[in-house]
Amino acid sequence: MKNNIFPFPLDTSFLDKAIQNAGVDLNIISIRELTRLVDELSLHHGIDFFRFEFGIPGLKAERIGPEEEIRVLTNDEMLPSTYPPFDGIPRLKKAAALFVKKFLNIEVFPENCIPTIGAMQGGFISQAIAGRRREGYDTILYLDPGFPVNKLQTKFLGLKAESVDLYDYRGTKLLNRLDQIFSSRKIGGLLWSSPNNPTWTCLKEKELEGIGNLLTEYDVIGIEDSAYLGMDFRVNYGIPGEPPFQPTVSRYTDNYFIIISSSKIFSYAGQRVALTVISPGLMDRRYPNLKRYYNTDILGRAFIHGGIYPTTAGVPQTPQHALAALFEAACNGKYDFLKKACKYGERARRAKEIFLSHGFNLLYDDDFGEPIADGFYFTIFRGKMTGGELLYQMLLFGIAGIPLRITGTVREGVRICVSLLNENQFDELKKRVSALDEFLG
Amino acid sequence: MKNNIFPFPLDTSFLDKAIQNAGVDLNIISIRELTRLVDELSLHHGIDFFRFEFGIPGLKAERIGPEEEIRVLTNDEMLPSTYPPFDGIPRLKKAAALFVKKFLNIEVFPENCIPTIGAMQGGFISQAIAGRRREGYDTILYLDPGFPVNKLQTKFLGLKAESVDLYDYRGTKLLNRLDQIFSSRKIGGLLWSSPNNPTWTCLKEKELEGIGNLLTEYDVIGIEDSAYLGMDFRVNYGIPGEPPFQPTVSRYTDNYFIIISSSKIFSYAGQRVALTVISPGLMDRRYPNLKRYYNTDILGRAFIHGGIYPTTAGVPQTPQHALAALFEAACNGKYDFLKKACKYGERARRAKEIFLSHGFNLLYDDDFGEPIADGFYFTIFRGKMTGGELLYQMLLFGIAGIPLRITGTVREGVRICVSLLNENQFDELKKRVSALDEFLG
Numbered sequence: 001m002k003n004n005i006f007p008f009p010l011d012t013s014f015l016d017k018a019i020q021n022a023g024v025d026l027n028i029i030s031i032r033e034l035t036r037l038v039d040e041l042s043l044h045h046g047i048d049f050f051r052f053e054f055g056i057p058g059l060k061a062e063r064i065g066p067e068e069e070i071r072v073l074t075n076d077e078m079l080p081s082t083y084p085p086f087d088g089i090p091r092l093k094k095a096a097a098l099f100v101k102k103f104l105n106i107e108v109f110p111e112n113c114i115p116t117i118g119a120m121q122g123g124f125i126s127q128a129i130a131g132r133r134r135e136g137y138d139t140i141l142y143l144d145p146g147f148p149v150n151k152l153q154t155k156f157l158g159l160k161a162e163s164v165d166l167y168d169y170r171g172t173k174l175l176n177r178l179d180q181i182f183s184s185r186k187i188g189g190l191l192w193s194s195p196n197n198p199t200w201t202c203l204k205e206k207e208l209e210g211i212g213n214l215l216t217e218y219d220v221i222g223i224e225d226s227a228y229l230g231m232d233f234r235v236n237y238g239i240p241g242e243p244p245f246q247p248t249v250s251r252y253t254d255n256y257f258i259i260i261s262s263s264k265i266f267s268y269a270g271q272r273v274a275l276t277v278i279s280p281g282l283m284d285r286r287y288p289n290l291k292r293y294y295n296t297d298i299l300g301r302a303f304i305h306g307g308i309y310p311t312t313a314g315v316p317q318t319p320q321h322a323l324a325a326l327f328e329a330a331c332n333g334k335y336d337f338l339k340k341a342c343k344y345g346e347r348a349r350r351a352k353e354i355f356l357s358h359g360f361n362l363l364y365d366d367d368f369g370e371p372i373a374d375g376f377y378f379t380i381f382r383g384k385m386t387g388g389e390l391l392y393q394m395l396l397f398g399i400a401g402i403p404l405r406i407t408g409t410v411r412e413g414v415r416i417c418v419s420l421l422n423e424n425q426f427d428e429l430k431k432r433v434s435a436l437d438e439f440l441g
Numbered sequence: 442m443k444n445n446i447f448p449f450p451l452d453t454s455f456l457d458k459a460i461q462n463a464g465v466d467l468n469i470i471s472i473r474e475l476t477r478l479v480d481e482l483s484l485h486h487g488i489d490f491f492r493f494e495f496g497i498p499g500l501k502a503e504r505i506g507p508e509e510e511i512r513v514l515t516n517d518e519m520l521p522s523t524y525p526p527f528d529g530i531p532r533l534k535k536a537a538a539l540f541v542k543k544f545l546n547i548e549v550f551p552e553n554c555i556p557t558i559g560a561m562q563g564g565f566i567s568q569a570i571a572g573r574r575r576e577g578y579d580t581i582l583y584l585d586p587g588f589p590v591n592k593l594q595t596k597f598l599g600l601k602a603e604s605v606d607l608y609d610y611r612g613t614k615l616l617n618r619l620d621q622i623f624s625s626r627k628i629g630g631l632l633w634s635s636p637n638n639p640t641w642t643c644l645k646e647k648e649l650e651g652i653g654n655l656l657t658e659y660d661v662i663g664i665e666d667s668a669y670l671g672m673d674f675r676v677n678y679g680i681p682g683e684p685p686f687q688p689t690v691s692r693y694t695d696n697y698f699i700i701i702s703s704s705k706i707f708s709y710a711g712q713r714v715a716l717t718v719i720s721p722g723l724m725d726r727r728y729p730n731l732k733r734y735y736n737t738d739i740l741g742r743a744f745i746h747g748g749i750y751p752t753t754a755g756v757p758q759t760p761q762h763a764l765a766a767l768f769e770a771a772c773n774g775k776y777d778f779l780k781k782a783c784k785y786g787e788r789a790r791r792a793k794e795i796f797l798s799h800g801f802n803l804l805y806d807d808d809f810g811e812p813i814a815d816g817f818y819f820t821i822f823r824g825k826m827t828g829g830e831l832l833y834q835m836l837l838f839g840i841a842g843i844p845l846r847i848t849g850t851v852r853e854g855v856r857i858c859v860s861l862l863n864e865n866q867f868d869e870l871k872k873r874v875s876a877l878d879e880f881l882g
Contacts, residue, residue, distance in 0.1 A: 030736075032746060061522040066514040069759070073507040073514075080711025081502040083704070117558055117713075117753040124752050128597070153751040156569070156734055158599060263524070270521025270758040272558075293597055295471075305473060310594040311565050312558040316757050317711040318510070 027388030058419035119261035130189025144408035199364035212252025238338035254281025381413035468829030499860035560702035571630025584633035585849035640805035653693025679779030695722025822854035
């Protein structure tokens with residue numbers, strides 16, 4: 001932070017004008033619109049903001065990935081002249097199956113491991129399959145709050161979305177609610193992330209067991225977004241092949257896709273490479289309705305040849321090698337990726353402390369009886385302010401974050417992402433939050 | 442080709458069994474199924490086939506691309522830790538606008554140049570926009586024959602497809618036919634490639650002018666697939682900034698997307714990086730129906746934030762630098778990409794000669810009054826045989842190709858792709874084609 005004098009609160013007139021010019025409502029502003037607004041404020045006032053709105057990695061990529069890509073690109077025999085296989089390069093498929101064994105303790109085959117262009121493509125095609133398998137079962141049910149772009153995917157695909165809020169439903173209550181909604185016979189897929197974006201709640205093994213049973217009973221596909229795999233830092237999930245293992249629904253049902261992103265766990269967002277694991281029990285299953293969209297009724301083929309092929313014709317070659325090398329290094333213990341990612345937990349702990357000691361509260365504070373863990377995100381609220389009202393005041397003190405309404409909850413608050421916080425910024429954060437606290441009274 | 446004795450025709454019993462086991466019909470076999478069948482035959486008989494079914498680059502990538510990626514990956518300040526901008530890195534957008542100016546002689550801005558994951562993603566999103574802008578206008582019209590996977594995209598998107606065969610319609614007749622179909626008010630987009638896959642017909646400037654006028658009149662979006670940009674080798678389109686320029690519809694209408702692939706012109710298929718140019722006149726146009734799918738009614742935003750974002754969240758970073766470097770080198774004259782690609786024309790000329798002097802004919806032989814050019818593909822037929830029947834006989838002589846029915850024509854024949862043909866294979870090709878000719882009598 002470069003400013004010497006303390007210029008907060010900022011002048012409201014410029015903010016008001018900027019909001020008006022952009023035609024946005026802070027309660028439902030999208031991340032992208034917010035980013036533009038914060039850029040504008042930052043530039044106008046000559047102030048660095050705390051960019052808590054970005055859900056992006058704040059750590060540097062390990063050299064393992066780039067080195068591997070360089071190795072391949074240097075080799076004239078491996079020039080990327082021709083198309084990658086649509087279902088991924090064999091080396092990555094093999095490394096992925098091993099990674100899943102070592103860190104989730106489930107048995108899948110290389111053929112079940114499908115590289116995708118980021119978790120984004122994995123989620124997109126997973127929904128396109130889950131929501132189109134059976135006529136009428138065209139709704140994706142979300143365990144909310146969640147990542148807003150997943151809902152944009154649902155919309156792109158012309159599917160419908162429904163929501164269950166984890167604030168109201170956990171444990172048996174959650175299972176009963178799912179049972180009730182599934183029995184409406186409209187749900188094709190159930191999508192969640194655990195740890196959860198934006199609240200950092202983590203589903204318990206018992207909940208996943210119940211969810212798995214229901215997925216099987218109603219033939220709904222669970223889409224388990226493991227973007228933050230192993231990042232519940234209350235537990236060390238980081239020793240390959242040793243318990244405890246990351247909780248996963250895949251232990252309890254054949255009806256799952258698991259989406260593993262390299263963006264957060266490996267800080268490799270820039271090369272857009274991820275993995276979808278298709279349950280071995282789902283791979284060869286036939287659903288005649290798929291033929292309407294993918295020229296095949298076999299689920300695994302529909303995913304690969306009806307999904308990956310017509311959207312991107314596969315995943316770039318050298319990032320696949322990078323991801324393979326990262327998986328390999330994680331499996332053989334040479335790269336303790338969770339030890340590195342632990343920094344996010346430490347940043348969250350310290351940032352929470354600052355907010356909580358200055359009149360803010362955690363919104364999603366309860367993780368099924370335990371305090372919420374420290375991780376990538378947390379959610380705050382203040383009194384009866386809406387998310388947009390709170391964000392407005394925060395912006396006057398050089399702090400951004402995303403209002404929760406866009407994540408699918410009716411509760412009012414703001415998501416804070418700590419990934420970009422640096423050691424030398426906590427004092428400044430404390431000063432601003434404390435001044436904001438005084439200002440709000 | 443490793444075999445010393447001449448083992449053709451192969452035994453029909455194995456081929457019959459393989460066809461039966463795969464449950465395929467050679468008249469409508471997909472490229473992927475055919476590839477699997479040919480692999481099986483090749484392995485069983487210990488014979489190398491002429492893999493004319495693959496439409497893949499047969500040249501090595503220039504070192505320009507890999508070197509650029511290595512440069513970026515080596516630089517610790519440019520590590521691909523975080524997300525690329527959804528609309529592409531500024532350097533590539535700038536280089537793309539220059540490339541389009543130098544080789545198509547049209548004026549677009551960097552903001553109109555959107556990198557995609559291969560031309561595949563460009564075509565996918567282009568259709569998703571063109572076919573969803575206006576209620577009811579949900580049909581993509583194809584100038585056929587064409588690339589079968591474009592139709593798979595139409596199907597994925599839940600859109601409808603119609604077809605006009607270039608065999609029957611060229612020049613004024615084509616324009617009249619388009620006028621007639623457009624006036625049905627169902628057509629959202631018109632998709633073609635020129636040079637055309639699979640026939641290598643090339644639309645004339647006059648035809649494109651007429652098409653452009655009709656696109657404007659009926660507000661249909663032209664999706665111009667320039668996968669083989671400049672590869673009509675009868676003309677030298679390869680001098681940057683100098684006429685003649687590749688014919689393009691963009692001179693005659695604001696209603697266009699141009700899709701430029703790096704796979705064929707730069708032999709860079711493996712890194713899946715391409716470009717879609719959105720017409721500057723289309724970028725800010727509003728269509729309320731887009732809101733149903735993309736949270737915005739502005740076409741350019743719908744493409745980027747409603748299309749690129751929820752499918753892949755952008756294009757991998759380092760391949761974008763590679764493509765930028767290739768565009769830059771092409772523009773400043775350091776890399777004469779069409780001179781290199783000329784080899785395909787030479788291969789086509791010699792391969793055609795062999796087929797034509799042995800009882801085969803070109804199916805699409807007439808390019809609006811001129812002989813068809815020599816390029817990546819050509820189409821053959823023989824007597825009254827269907828494409829599947831001809832393919833069956835070709836396979837017995839170790840030659841593959843794709844039956845034309847899957848490309849959207851009712852005419853019977855086989856597409857030959859010459860990209861993988863090497864200098865030392867022409868003698869063997871001649872032997873096999875000549876033996877096949879004798880065998881068919």
